[in-house]
Amino acid sequence: MTPDSLENKRAHLQMIQAIVNRLSTNSFLLKGWTVVLVAGLFALSAKDRNPLFVYLAYLPACAFWGLDGYYLWQERLYRRLYDAVREKKADAIDFSMNTSIEGEVAPSWLGAVLSRTLLAFHGILIVTIVVVMAAIICSR
Numbered sequence: 001m002t003p004d005s006l007e008n009k010r011a012h013l014q015m016i017q018a019i020v021n022r023l024s025t026n027s028f029l030l031k032g033w034t035v036v037l038v039a040g041l042f043a044l045s046a047k048d049r050n051p052l053f054v055y056l057a058y059l060p061a062c063a064f065w066g067l068d069g070y071y072l073w074q075e076r077l078y079r080r081l082y083d084a085v086r087e088k089k090a091d092a093i094d095f096s097m098n099t100s101i102e103g104e105v106a107p108s109w110l111g112a113v114l115s116r117t118l119l120a121f122h123g124i125l126i127v128t129i130v131v132v133m134a135a136i137i138c139s140r
Helices: 003-048 052-087 109-113 116-138
Strands: none
Touching (some): 003 052
8 A cells, every 4th residue: 555545545435525525515405405495486376366386486496406306316325435435445546436346225216305314404495485375365
């Protein structure tokens, strides 16, 4: 094991960690945009007493839920890759970013979408849309 091979391993792990950080940042920003867009559609709906804008709120809520699930799924794949690289011998580092690791069952996108964290955030958002929609329809 040479000092260069140890440095290669460290560099490879840093590359993977940078991807994980970028994916989690994208997920955080996506949640913020979801709240902003849904709140904006609620404001338009309240201004005109038009439930159409509340119906439109389902579109970004569901689309961003799926996209957030995609980011979480990719983050989980790269965390598995990080663990695989961490356990590799330093001389075997090839800087591969292939997230399909042989012999392991990969997590699924649907599993990420229905994870507790995303289900809590986006589920509450969907329930809020339903409540606002019911309030607007009942007040007509």
